[in-house]
Amino acid sequence: MANIKLKKGFDLILKGQLTSDAITPANASPTYAIMPDDFQGIVPxxxxxxxxxVQAGATIYHDKNHEQIKVTAPVAGVxxxxxxxxxxKIEAIIIEPDGSGRQVTHDKTAPVKKLLLESGLWVMMRQRPYDVVPAPDVAPRDIVVTCFDSAPLAPSLMHLLADDVRYVAPGVKALKELTDGNVYLCFRxxxxxxxxDAQVMTVQGPHPAGNAGVQLANIKPVNKGEVVWTLDVxxxxxxxxxVKTGVVDFDTVVAVTGEGVSTPRLLKATMGCSILxxxxxxxxHDMRIISGNVLT
Incomplete structure (x- = not known):
């Protein structure tokens, strides 16, 4: 196990940090949205x-240049x-849930690349350089997985992982089939x-230590002509x-934090839910709402 020590950076302390690790169910969202701008490099x-x-997991749109790259519905509905x-330009696709819970089941015996492309999980990875959705016809030199978020107000990814930690090893095994290089896991x-099958790294230092690009630069920088993929744990x-169940888990945990929040909290929701x-x-009503890293 290797250790990376970073000195540059700064941990910005903001008001409205989490005071409890409890995760509670979010209020039901009347609609769910898919935003094509979230998936840079794709022409829908x-x-x-x-x-x-549509069912949850059904294809909503595909990439013009790589038709096998698909973006799927997070919920069943209309x-x-x-x-x-x-x-x-397509700015958003709005889905009204029907509460049926219908979901696509994929063939878990299919090749890993096909499974990720068909399921829509492919678009949750990023290719370096350029931070775009990976091209399926280019094999990565390595794959870097960041297992913590050092941004202000961000929760612990390992805490959010909870019982799903048992799926980390199968995930690494699947990614190893997509690269001849290493799969790096970067932890606090x-x-x-x-x-x-994974190269485990620990990273010390202030923000942006949790940034996959920073981790990559300190492990093995990307040289001209090389491609590396990144994703979070x-x-x-x-x-x-x-790969174990044939079903995509569209549940997520959102940290509702900041000075304008009455009670900072962790909410279990479904991807694409309405922020409101x-x-x-x-x-x-008079607050600026930021989705994601407050510094970006």
Whole structure:
């Protein structure tokens, strides 16, 4: 096990930090959205129309340049709206849930690459350089998994992982089939776990120590002509669960934090839920709402 010590950076202390590790169910969201801008490098081509009923895990759109890359629905329901902007750019696909719980089951015996592409989990990984969705026809030199988030107000990823830690090893095994190089797992000290087929690293230092790009630069920088993939440990566990069960887990835990929040908390929700549904218990009408890292 190798240890990386970083000196540059700064841990910004903001008001509204979590005071409890308890995870509670979020309020039901009236709609769920898929935002194509979340998946840089993809030119969307719709596979469904407004008014069409879909299952959770069903293909919503694919990439124009790599048709095998698919983005899937996080919930079962009806496609309520395909929202377009200037020059008919697709800005969001809105799904109204039907509460049926219908979900696509994938063939877990299929090759790992095909399974990730069909399930939609492929688009949750990133390719370096450029931080875009990986091209399926280019094999990565290595794969880097960050197992902590050092950004202000961010929760512990290992705490959010909870019982799904058992899917980390199957996830690593699956990723090893996609590269001839190494799969690196980067932890905070005292949070690391030993996983076969993975190179376990510990990283010390202030933010941005949890940034996959920073970790990569200190492990083995990307040289001209090389490609490396990055993802977080929660995505890794989803991959492991998919190859074990054939089903994608669209559940997620959201940290609702900041000075304007009445009670900072962790909420269990479904990907794509409305942010306002997470803030029903807070008076945030005059507040700026930030989704994601407060520094970006």
């Amino acid at each position: 081509r719709m596979d469904v129309k407004e008014g069409q009923s 496609v309520k709206e395909v929202r377009r902007g200037e020059r008919r 000290p005292n949070e690391e776990i030993d996983i076969d 929660l995505t890794l566990a989803r991959i492991g669960k998919l 549904s997470l803030l029903q218990d807070d008076n945030v």
